[in-house]
Amino acid sequence: MTVSEYFSGLFTGIKSLLIGMSVTWKELFTKKITQQYPENRGTLVISDRWRGNLTMPHDENNEHACTACSICQMNCPNGTIVVKSKTIETEDGKKKKILDTYTYDLGTCTFCNLCVITCPSNAIRFDNSFENALFTRSKLLERLNHEGSKLREKKAAPKAAENIPG
Amino acid sequence: MKDIKELVLETIPSAVVEEKQKLTVTVESRDLHPLVATLKADPAFRFDLLMQLIGVDWGEKLGVVYLLSSSADISKEIVLITATDDRKNPLLYSVTDLYETAHLNEREVFAMFGIRFINNPDMRRFILNSDWTGFPLRKDYNADPVLNPVNLVSKEMTDIAPSIYETPQGEIKEKLTDIFEKDDYVINIGPQHPSTHGVMHFRTALDGENVKKIDVHSGYIHRGIEKLSEELTYSQILHFTDRLDYLAANINRHALCMCVEKAAEIEVPERAQYIRTIMDELTRIESHLVAWAAMCNDIGSTTAFIYGFREREVILDIFEKVCGGRLIMNHNVIGGVMFDIYPEFQKDVEAFIVQMRKALIEYHRFFSGNVIALGRMKGIGMMSKKDAISWAVTGPAGRGSGWSCDLRKYVPYALYDKVEFNEVIRTECDSFARYMNRLDEIEESCRIIEQLLPNIPEGAFATKTKPIIKLPEGQFFQRVEAARGEFGVFIESHGDKFPYRIKFRSPSMALVSIMPHICRGEKIADLIAIGGSMDYVIPCIDR
């Protein structure tokens, strides 16, 4: 190492350090980027395609669109969805399969969206919730169909689930 | 020039050569090693790159599928298959003397299928514990948890490697080798450690501050994805791919989708191709940002870590708006993409590219020129081109050793043949070359996105597919350029709706397997820095 190399190395080194320090100095006064959660809950924008929690929308008559066909259950890779159906006899004497309980286990769900995509009657959809922490694991097991709800009659076309565009 | 088939038949007359998706050669186990040696040495073909080494259980036979390629032109491919009838004590010949990357891959095949490789100097199980009962990927595996209970007691590591070798007389003998010397100062870097990028476990023998030897252990988060996939339909398997290399989730998924689409002959609409390519490049930028940030953090610059994540956050917000996922994106489906882009997508991405370019200048000013950082990166972790090829280290790391190995150039998929971009290659072979390659690739990705963004055509974003996709019988390969190197998918289908065998080629495994080689003699602090420059993601190894 020659003397000139020694000193040029020293000064370029010092210069590079000073450039680095000028960058942090500038950043000292830039706008801070931390999101102030939970204070910003009100203004927080969550994409409507965000998959938070599986839900089964019910209308004002406590009716849903699930025909208990179990396609979602078959498509689920993890056994997250369990559809229990029961057979009832309608007024005109025909036997009909209706939904008994629709259980969804948030704890094993990988949010792959296959259930929603494959549902032929658009009965389920993911909502926008993201604060899914609970105190016990058993609460992760949810029943999606409300108490006493029933299948919506065909006449009203099922509302397209908003989270499948196109 | 000789035909490749002629060369194969000349070397091994009994070989069965078939034209499948790739040229496939089936040979007896004894003939494999000579054939591979010939293919590697032949000046016309130079199959000096072992891309994939896949164990398969064909019922009465256990065997291995090799995908060989050439470092000069990685679009050249040949598939070799060999198998053994003996299920009790299956033995095949090792190719570790020809390809260094075979070491860990053969150990993985041993753990999963019980096939031992003659002449592999280290036949410990990779990924699984040494006392694991059964071989999980065999079709007759007993998954009863009683056989392999969860262990609650700490176990000492034995550090003794059994091996099986053939004497010149043709006898098969077994022996035990100690990994470390008796008075080695061995420290555990991992599995719980601040800078192992996941749960990697390096047993490191030190000589003062210098690294003497590294022994790689993995499998702490092994999830058996390949086994699980054998009982799931193709669209169900998709969600696993996001969980392999979670920093480049979209690219992995793209690979599997393409593999299935090609096999089932599903046309992908133009619009979907545009969206896929743009999202892939955004993923690449995002992944390289994490790599940059994590590497700086490994070298001790915490501030840089935050800066990198600041820019990454913008991409994640775009991802969230496009596909509802930030890390696990869940976007590609067979035949297209799950969600169309949202109306302001172009505007958001354009704004991001402007911000990214500014940030790149800042990164260079802040870190790339820093005299301390340069001292920590230049001339450190030298990986020669020859080593990179032998260990099959692709991606920015391989290109840092002067090896042109970008699949987007050699085997263009999606829209990569329609865009202009440079393959970033450096020949310094050190940590700094790998570091700079990533930052330059961010710029190239920005260029690709800029070319595609204004031209996204109208139309469908996905083809309608059958509810249950069945692949025709056969073996299907797909290779893509993921953020860390070549990601590969292998599917063997027997005509069902489930794959018979699926294997993911992890770029990180190659990156980790070369670590002991390039870290030998370096300082322990640089072991971490080199790890940062290689940028491996462990869940990709622990499939």
Next chain:
Amino acid sequence: MLLEISHPLELIKLTASLDSFLHGLLPSWAALLIEFILVGVVLLAMYAVIALILIYAERKITAFFQCRYGPNRVGKYGLIQSVADMVKILLKEIIHVDSVDKFLFYLAPFFVICASMLTFAALPFGNGLHAVDFNVGVFYLIAVSSLSIIGVLLAGWSSNNKYSMIGAMRSGAQFISYELSAGLSLLTVAVLAGSLQLSTIVADQSYVYHWNLFRGHLPAVIAFIIYLIAGHAETNRGPFDLPEAESELTAGYHTEYSGLQFGFYYLAEYLNMFIIAGIGTTMFLGGWNAIQVEGWDGFNQVMNFIPSYAWFFAKTGVLIFLSLWVRWTFPRLRIDQLLNLEWKYLLPINLVNLVIMAIIVVFGLYIK
């Protein structure tokens, strides 16, 4: 009379009157005893308070460098965050590790904390706020502040942990090297000041151009920079934090410590930073002297209105900010880079610098 009015907030009168009051009331030995105890209590309290303030300041400033807000949940702007942390550390269980060398393991933190406590005794915090004014003050400061390395070495050795061991060994190499530079750069100033007594050194730096930093021309500036680098290295803080290099050694020499014992190391780290900055202030930046410019009487009056201890802490604060700025900008050095920097750059430059300074002093070229 003018001087009397111009120093309204000084504590020197208070301490003097307390002293004469005690002496009037009690025999001399008892008065001294009470004064000793009082000084001890005040220093201890200061020790804790300074550490808490520093921890808060560091976290906040770091956050601003990194585009974050820093602590902002405990109290307004997170002001009582470090108090909460202190309570937490006091309440935490001290985990007893079986395979450690018990006696040395428990002894080690006390070495570190005592060493930094001892330096407090000789630091002149303000006019009259000076516990002991040795005639070899500089020498004393260098001597006691290097005691803490014993604590670090003991911790690494006794922990029976490989990471700790490597950390402690690194620390030893680092400390011994940089102690040289720190000592030599202080020696350079001592040559200029012509005294080792801190009160004299401070008193000589009354006007700004009399500050040792400016008085000794370039050699003094170089000595100052070298002192800052070496001092920074002695505090084991980034980019010189090799002994606890998080990336490779998890927490280095204090990996096995928990609860209050870890708290001791934590506290000592911040206090050392303060002490290094404090010594720097005293030796180079005029100590507790206000900024005084000859001829600007009005300005000097206003400056004098600010008490001397405030000046001391303000100047120290500037140096601490500099240290934080450096820490959060640079990546960590490797051990060979660290030793190269010392032995190939700092030490030779320092030696040449010392000779030049001696020439300047001999020929009286410094600003008088």
